[in-house]
Each structure stands twice: as C-alpha cells, then as structure tokens.
Amino acid sequence: MNGIEIVNKVLSGDNRAIAKLISNIENQAPNIDEVLMKLYPHTGNAYVIGVTGATGVGKSTLINGLINHYKSQGLRLGVICIDPSSPITGGAILGDRLRLVNSIDERVFIRSMTTRGYKGGITKSLRDVIRVLDASGKELIIIETIGVSQVDVEIANYVDTLLLVVMPYMGDEIQLMKAGLLEVADIVVINKADLTNSEDMVLAIKENLNSNNGWEVPVIKTVAINGFGIPELINKINEHKNYLLTTNGIEKKRKDRIKEEILEEIFNIVKQNIVGDEKFDEIVKKVFEKEITPHFAAQLLIKKHKFLIFNNCVDV
C-alpha cells in the first residue's frame, strides 16, 4: 500500500490498515513521517482516558466494564494495552486482551503493545498510535499502562483523564503515593472492594490527595468483576471531562502536550544528527580529562553540525 492509500483507509476506519500502520510506527518504517503528516489534520477529536496501576489490580477488567458502557452508547472505541517487554530478550506475553475478548467486536479496536525497551511504562510510539486511532474516527481511546513507580507518571502527559487503580491491602500503597502517581491522577479507583473493607484505604488516599488545579480528585470504590461502582466511575469521568471543557483545561493540557512534544522532537533531531559524529569519542575523552565541560561540548557539537541538522530537516 502506498502512503495515500493507507491514509484513506485509516480515515475510513479500516481495521487492517490501522493495524498495519501501527506496526509501521512501532517498527519505524521509512515512509512513516509522511503518512503521519497527512493524518495529522484529522486528529484531535478523540477523548483519551488513561488507566494505570500496579499489576493485577484489575485494570483490564475495569476497562472491560468501561467498554461495555461506552459501546452501548454507540461510541467508537480504541483501546491500547501496554505491557513491559523483557529487557533481555525484548519478548513479552501480552495478556490484557484476553480479558476484553468477550465484550468486543470489530467496532472496538484493541491493540496490545510492549514498551520495547522504552522506560516509563509506555512506549515511544504511543503518541503516534493514539493519533492513528484518533484519525480513524475513534471517539474515545482508553490506554492501559502499568503504574508502580515514579517513571510511570509519564502516561499523564498523553491522556485527558487519568485513572489510578489501586486495590485494598496492596501493602505498597504508601509507595504509590510517594511515587507521585497520586499527584497526577484525576480519579482514584479502589478496585476489588469486595475483598475487604476498604474504608481505611479511602481515608488514607484522601489525606494524600491535593486538588489538581481546582479539580477535586474523587476516590471511587469498584468491583470490576461484577460491575459495582462502574456507573459512578463513568459519571466521574464525565464530570472531569466537563470540568476540563468548561475551564479550558483541555486546551491547556493539549497545548502543554504539544509544547512538550516539540521540545522532545528538537532534542531527538539534534541527537540523531550528532551521535554519528566520528569525533564524538574524542570529545568525550576531552570532557573526561576535564579539558572542557559537558555543556561546552554540547555547544561545540551543535555548532559543528548545524548545517547537517538544518539540511536534514524537511522544507516547511
């Protein structure tokens, strides 16, 4: 398929084309930038929900509940489930989809991804994958990621509403709070509320919450396996969405995100053009021997490669 064909098929919501394009993004296929550029004007319509939390707390089961609800409302859905890959072999077993299999049909597009060595519980390609689903007409996109430590907060930069899922008696709940995940969560879900009295946990979490730009972070109890608490959760998601819309929060969020992404891109472009420098080792040596500072070395390299960087950029 050529670029235009792919774009048209993705825009029409063709599952096969969407799937292939996502693979191309993951594999960094050659013509990918061109295709993404063509898709870009069609993005920005989807609302993105993140679901994060430690392994086994019930994220997938909860997402299953959300899917059933949103599907019954006739929404077109995209789901991305991210699991870590083995740092040694790069392999992974992706089992989230298994929990969703009974509630889906062709109208719900689900994709399992690994982090492919990228740190932070997400994958480097996530932004672009979200865009593909967005452009393909999905009105709502749900992303499942593992969230246990400080690095995992990054998911917050990719979504509009972030759910942090915990369960009673986790033992490491304190850890979680310290890890900063609580600070970025928009809604906290205590799942598996059937297992034990979770009131203590509600209190402990509430104590550690600070309101998020004026949004009062709610703490909700659910039992994902039987649907208890799901309607309330959906209400809260709606409230948060409305809050973002009415306070212009969504625009701010998204602009911040764009700014972040541009800066990242600049860094990447510069980096890509410099790592290949044949004198790089020599410069490192100089820094090592305290002849120059790293700061000075960076400036040196940028200056040296400015034309290369410039020439490698597309004409705008």
Place this chain on the structure above:
Amino acid sequence: MERKIRVLIAKPGLNGHDRGAKVVARALRDAGMEVIYLGMRLTPDQIVNAAIQEDVDVIGLSVLSGAHDTLVPEVMRILKEKGAEDIKVIVGGIIPDDDVKKLKEIGVVEVFGPGTLTPQIVKFIKEIVAKG
C-alpha cells in the same frame, strides 16, 4: 529499529487444556517475540478479529479435542474473507495424519504434533516470517 515478530496464541472451541499453549507462549517470549495470549473458549471470529487488530505475523492455534476439523477451516475462511490470508496459521495439538494433509491444503503452514520441542517452533516461525 528491529522488526518484532508478533504471534497470537489462541484456543478455539471448548477444550480447556492450555498447558501446551502456555508453554509455547513462554518459549516464543523467551525467543524475543511479542505474544498476544488470547486464552480459550474462542470462536474463529474472535480469533481472526484479534489477529487483524494486533497485526500479528502468525496465529498459533492449539486444538486438542479433535474439533480442528471444523474450527481451523473456519478460521482460514474468515481470514480470507477479511483479506488477511497473509497472516500465517500454525496449528498445535493432536491431529491425525490425514487431517494434517487436509489442513495444509487449506493453507495452514505447519502442524506441530505432541512431543514437538519448542525450539523447532521458534525456528519455524522465524523462517516463515523472514520469507514473508
């Protein structure tokens, strides 16, 4: 970046013996592949739908109850119907010899019987994916 091999492992039908499927999933993972484990009690429709969305290179079907004679052809038919016959299908399980022939005739690339060692499967998948 290196292109990752993606494999879907699923058990169509009602049979619940998943030892083989799980062992194979682990072996493929340890060989560096991305394995989407779909579980059991699945219809051919659900399997093909997942395979397409996940854009896997290979579908591994584990069938032990003797129901391969209807379930596997159904998977092949739906793959074709959806224009996804480029996804390779391998089958594992207890399949009598004449049935193996029949399955290959309808496009199954390989059938792995009981006692197959996992390195054989890993090697086979790597080869067919490389061939494209």
Place this chain on the structure above:
Amino acid sequence: MFDKGKLNELRIEVESWKSEINKKGLDKKVGCTTLSGIPVDLIYTPCDIESFDYKRELGLPGEYPFTRGVYPTMYRGRLWTLREYAGYGTAEETNRRFKYLLEHGQTGLSVAFDLPTQIGYDSDHPMAMPEVGKVGVAVSTLKDMEILFDGLPIGEISTSFTINATAPQILAMYFVISLKQGVQLDKVQGTVQNDILKEYVARNTYIYPPQPSMKLVVDIIEYCSKNAQRFNSISISGYHMREAGANAIQELAFTFANAIAYVKAAIERGLPVDSFAPRLSFFFGCHNDFFEEIAKFRAARRIWAKIMKERFGARDPRSMLLRFHTQTCGCTLTAQQPEVNIIRVALQSLAAVLGGTQSLHTNSYDEALALPSEYAVRLAVRTQQVIAYESNVINTIDPLAGSYYIEYLTNEIEKRVWDYLQRIEEMGGAIIAIEKGFYQREIAESAYKYQKEIESKDRIIVGVNEFITEEIKVKELLKVDPILRERQIERLKRVRDERDKNKVKEALENLRRAVEKGDNVMPYIMRAVESYVTLQETTEVLKSVYGEYKPIGW
C-alpha cells in the same frame, strides 16, 4: 528405632565413602533430582531416616496413619478396580463400548462426556457443534442417559462420571434411570468427579464463579450423604493439575488444599464430618519417576489421615482413609514410537499398584494421537492384568516400606506438601489462591521448566529427544463419524418436540425458585431431567442466578 551410637558410626563411614567416590568423580549424576526437584543422593541409609518411628509413621495397613494402605488385606482381599475411561460419539456407541469392556474383564465403568455436556451446552448450540461426541459421549437429555445404560445392570456395577460443572444434572439423570431400573439410590455405586476447583486451574470446564460452584458441590455431597450413601459424592482430583504441568508435590498440595475447602464448606452446611467424609474419594496421576510416585501415594495417605483427624476432628476411621483412583499420566505418552508407551504405562501402573491404589486406568499407547482404538484399550487392560495376576507384586502389602530411599522420599514429599498447604492457608485458602492465579502460575512454571529440561536433554524422553528413529505411524486410529453428531442432534430435537411442555416449564420455574432461595438443587434438577428438560435449559437457569466465570487469563 535406630541405635544412636551405631547411626553416628555409620554416618561417618557413609560420608567418607561418598567423598572418596566424589574425589574420583565416579558419580556422573551429582545434583540429580526427582521430577519434582527433590535432591537424590547416591545412596540412602538409616542415617537419612534417623528418627524413623514405625508405629507413628507407618502403622499397619488399615491403621492410622494408613501409610501402608487403607485396608488390612489390600489386594489379597480384593484387587483394585480395573477401570478404563470411555465414551465418544453418541450414547449408542458408548453403550456398545461399555458392554465390550465389561466382557473383557473390566470391573467398573467410567464415563467420559464430550465438552458441550461438560460445559452445559446442548448438542445443537453453535459453540457445541464442532465438539459433539469428540472427547466423550454427548448427553443433552435423560433420553441419552437411558440409551447409555441400556441393558447394563446399574445395581451390579460401579460407575464413575467425569463431570464437574454439570455434575448436578448428570448425576440427577443417573439417579433417575437407576430408580427407573428399580435400583434404590442407597444401592447405587459409583463416583462423580464433582471437583470444580481444579477446573479453574487445569481443565477449564467451569461455568459459574467459584463461590456458587462450591455451593453446587456441597449440594451433591449433602444429597448423597442423605440418599445415596454408597456413592462417592466427589473425587478430588490432582490428575488434571498434574497433566497441566504440576509436579508430584504440587499435585498433592493443591488437591489437599481443595479437599480442605470442600470439607470446610460441607461442615459449614451443617453436615457432621463423619457423615460425608467416608465418601470423599481422590484421583491422582502416575508419572514416570517410579519411586517418587510410590512415595507420593504413601505420603498422601498419611497427610490426609492427619488432616481429617487433627484438623477436622473426624472420629470414624473411614473418614481418614485416602481412597484413590489412579490414571497413568497422559502427558508422558509420546506420539513418536508410540509402542514405547506400552512400556511407560506398565511402569507407571506398577508404581500405582505398589503405591496402593484402589482403582486404576491405564492409558492406551495410541492416546497421544487420538481417542484410543479397541485394540489399544485391550492392551492397556492386559497390562493391569499382568501386574495383578502374573507379577506376584500384590502378594504382600506395601512391599517397599522400610526402604531407606522410599521412606526418605515419603517424608520429604510430606514435608514439602505441608509447606505449600501453609502458604495457601496464609493466602486465605484454596478459593482465593485460585482466584489470584497462584496454582495456575506455579503449574505453568513447572510445565515450562519440564519442557526446558527435555529440550536441554537434562531429561531424556525416549524417542523424543534421544533414541530417535524413523517415525512409525499408528494405523488404527479411532475417528468420530460426523453422522453421529447429526443423529444426536436429531434425537435432541425429537425429545424437545415430544416432551410435555407444561411439565418442562413448571420444572424450570421450580428450579429457579429453589436456586434463588438457596435450597439444595438436586431434587429440583432430578424432577427437571425426569421431564426431559435439557442440560442447557437447567444450566441457563443456574447461570442467570449465579453469573458466569471469566478466566484468570495469562
């Protein structure tokens, strides 16, 4: 039992003997283990069982803790039951097979059901269609059960039913036809598997979530304890977990943890422990590690006796008896050089007999390829007969007792099983451990480890990773004729057309009310099946109240 001073002398002697051998590097198997990972030394001596106490650890056969056997005379009084699992296609076909087996010297029947029957689908459900009659017989209504036992004297045979999630329906059908044959329920003999917990772990033929499923299990235990006292109301099974990859220790530990959950649930129902415990039976596999398997069965008897006596306060010695059925492990059969399986099965069955089994199924050599042929089944039965009648191993009870190695292994297995039981207890018991996927993960890890050992040739499997010859094809393979499915579905439709619709409706209404109220479902299901309500119709009623189980997953 051993003299301390002499033990010390011996210990020094053995140690120096061993170190001499090690120095010369003569021992080529340093670090070898049993299949379950228990280290195996070059030699065993009294030093390895230094605190051996005959009365406490072994006792006499038929005496606490029953290590040597559950009956005083064991096989000299009565041989084990030769029982081959059978069933395929339609009820007519299976009925023919049963008659064949009985004619060839089998002393009990064992019914295999197809997957739709096990999971509560009638034969014409779309999910069922590809599976009808494939791994067992299809039973959708009482009509099928009537045909299945046509001409077989229910009062004289004992029949075992491998059925779990739909055990209430199948058992109800069997009881109804027993009564029709004029056999009162307290005369009916046999076993129903009725062990749902292991289904969430291994065979996966569950329907409802664990909690309501447990309720149904106890319904059957209760009903049998009051009406069918000679019927084994549950067969708590390690076999399937073993087949899924568990090692011998995990097999015992998970089986007993499940057993504890059932006993607790029955006691909570208000049943006195001695009223139902004598009817609990067990089912284990027998794998390749000859001595480990023998020790496993011995340890199992001792553990169960202790659990029942010490934990549940059973008084009736019959409550403490671990009576078990054994099947040679299907996972040890190879498709390569299948005749070699005959030898494997012979060794495994010998271990089961030396381990004191009450009943035995020997696998047929062609089972790694398809359902067994009649010829292969006959050979499998003959294997048991050679052991029973030619080998003379049955002439004395528990002949390996007192072997230093066997006693060491028995102790070691027991210890490791208690450790597991402790861990499961700390998690909150079997149900929670299963819901958390603990058993499943442990088993999957063991299965993968075993596979890796074969692939690295740390374990040799003849014909698979060593001694490979040209493939010999098995010619006589049994296939299920598709016409049988058509016939089964036709019959089902006819039954649905001809039955009394009002009776059906009423029976289902009554069942629903009973389920909602939490009454014992057995009498209601019996009335329903009597009116030719189908398996699926009753299952739907239960599902609508209990919900459906979603698998743990990866």
